[in-house]
Amino acid sequence: MIGRLLDPATGARINGMSELLITNGRVVTWVGGEEILENGALLVRDGRIAAIGESNTLASAYPDVASLDAGGQLVMPGNICAHTHFYGAFARGMAIPGPAMKDFPDILERLWWRLDRALTEEDVRYSALVCLVDAIKHGTTTLIDHHASPNAIEGSLAVIARAVESAGVRAALCYEVTDRNGAEGAQAGIDENVRFLQAVKEQDGSLLAGTFGLHASLSLSEETLADCVAAAKGLDTGFHIHVAEHEVDEYDSLNKYGRRTIDHLALAGILGPKSIVAHAVHVDAVEKNMLRDTSTWVTHQPRSNMNNAVGAADIEGMLRLGIPVCLGNDGFSNNMWAEWKSVYLMHKAAHLDPRRVNGMDVVKMAIDNNSALAGMFWPQLPQGKLTIGGAADVIFVDYHPTTPLSSGNLPWHIIFGFESSMVTTTIVAGQMLMRDRELLTLNEAEITAKSRELAAGVWQRFDELSRD
Numbered sequence: 022m023i024g025r026l027l028d029p030a031t032g033a034r035i036n037g038m039s040e041l042l043i044t045n046g047r048v049v050t051w052v053g054g055e056e057i058l059e060n061g062a063l064l065v066r067d068g069r070i071a072a073i074g075e076s077n078t079l080a081s082a083y084p085d086v087a088s089l090d091a092g093g094q095l096v097m098p099g100n101i102c103a104h105t106h107f108y109g110a111f112a113r114g115m116a117i118p119g120p121a122m123k124d125f126p127d128i129l130e131r132l133w134w135r136l137d138r139a140l141t142e143e144d145v146r147y148s149a150l151v152c153l154v155d156a157i158k159h160g161t162t163t164l165i166d167h168h169a170s171p172n173a174i175e176g177s178l179a180v181i182a183r184a185v186e187s188a189g190v191r192a193a194l195c196y197e198v199t200d201r202n203g204a205e206g207a208q209a210g211i212d213e214n215v216r217f218l219q220a221v222k223e224q225d226g227s228l229l230a231g232t233f234g235l236h237a238s239l240s241l242s243e244e245t246l247a248d249c250v251a252a253a254k255g256l257d258t259g260f261h262i263h264v265a266e267h268e269v270d271e272y273d274s275l276n277k278y279g280r281r282t283i284d285h286l287a288l289a290g291i292l293g294p295k296s297i298v299a300h301a302v303h304v305d306a307v308e309k310n311m312l313r314d315t316s317t318w319v320t321h322q323p324r325s326n327m328n329n330a331v332g333a334a335d336i337e338g339m340l341r342l343g344i345p346v347c348l349g350n351d352g353f354s355n356n357m358w359a360e361w362k363s364v365y366l367m368h369k370a371a372h373l374d375p376r377r378v379n380g381m382d383v384v385k386m387a388i389d390n391n392s393a394l395a396g397m398f399w400p401q402l403p404q405g406k407l408t409i410g411g412a413a414d415v416i417f418v419d420y421h422p423t424t425p426l427s428s429g430n431l432p433w434h435i436i437f438g439f440e441s442s443m444v445t446t447t448i449v450a451g452q453m454l455m456r457d458r459e460l461l462t463l464n465e466a467e468i469t470a471k472s473r474e475l476a477a478g479v480w481q482r483f484d485e486l487s488r489d
């Protein structure tokens with residue numbers, strides 16, 4: 022079973038209060054027209070935003086509510102990450118034996134498919150905790166994770182779920198089913214998704230959600246895909262899968278089935294309004310139409326795509342078609358503004374055209390579409406924008422611009438002016454997770470020390486796997 026929300030020992034249930042008045046902020050709502058409220062205030066009640074208004078007005082309307090002075094900082098909704106991998110944290114600084122990896126298939130085989138095999142359940146826990154510390158410090162409050170640990174599959178999502186609850190952020194979890202660990206491994210992955218989806222259904226907590234994870238078409242047989250579709254029946258879920266991150270996914274599908282990847286996944290029943298396709302770098306025009314017609318979500322991960330040299334997805338074309346393209350980080354740091362900057366720069370460089378992907382395109386993905394994606398997982402709890410009745414997932418950003426700031430130029434302030442270190446306070450569901458840069462739910466020193474010790478073991482097993 023998944024643990025209950027926030028152990029009192031963690032100190033998370035802030036001050037035992039159900040109400041909090043945040044005053045004296047430059048409130049950024051991201052809701053059209055009135056995006057920035059000068060000298061603004063938010064009333065938080067029972068984990069949701071109960072009022073938004075001018076500081077003095079709300080302070081006199083709610084004189085008895087404990088208040089928190091934002092000191093003129095920007096008060097913004099927490100960031101959402103549409104696609105990440107908590108399991109990848111121990112890859113940082115790890116040496117890969119042999120010549121430099123030459124392409125994405127090489128990177129998969131020599132890095133990720135060895136690293137995930139080296140993980141124990143304890144590694145899974147600490148790899149997640151490392152990412153959760155990072156998320157709170159960077160003001161990322163909702164994360165859509167995609168997990169793999171072939172030698173510790175059973176119960177791995179519950180382990181991550183407990184880490185998420187102890188951190189106090191929100192996360193939608195899944196286990197990536199694949200055939201690369203044999204029929205037993207595939208079945209264990211299917212079982213883990215089903216077990217977690219059922220557990221999430223039974224609990225009323227609002228921090229966790231689930232979906233059904235699939236690695237990619239190239240590592241899944243038709244039979245396994247059919248098994249996944251059958252297992253997902255009745256669980257009210259879509260799928261979360263990597264698609265056409267590299268051309269090899271398309272050629273694999275063409276060679277095996279005589280059809281392109283999206284055609285193949287559509288036929289298998291994988292696409293739809295609850296399904297997430299990560300990357301879609303090499304999909305063709307017909308595949309894009311199929312993504313739109315099935316209302317499937319697409320996530321874009323610019324830092325990862327640049328790092329793996331897989332190409333630049335046609336995100337502007339997909340947005341124009343009406344495909345909800347979201348922004349993720351693929352396991353890079355949970356500083357989502359680094360993804361803002363990367364997507365803004367990457368497509369200009371890729372197309373030799375400074376007009377590509379403007380600031381408002383970034384807002385469409387990172388704010389509008391990520392908010393809508395979170396809404397798919399938490400339909401009763403609007404996130405990613407500050408609205409009355411929406412989640413009280415709020416961050417303070419210590420940004421005092423040297424040029425005028427307005428709703429019209431805010432995206433460019435974020436892209437050219439924001440630094441991740443400017444996040445000082447992170448609140449989720451009305452609970453304070455970080456205040457004035459002090460973490461309140463997670464013990465960073467303990468997590469850092471323990472993860473460094475565990476990572477050394479993972480690296481050793483990784484080296485052994487590399488020699489096989």
Ligand SMILES: [Zn+2]
Nearest residue numbers: 167263299351
């Ligand atoms: Zn990924």
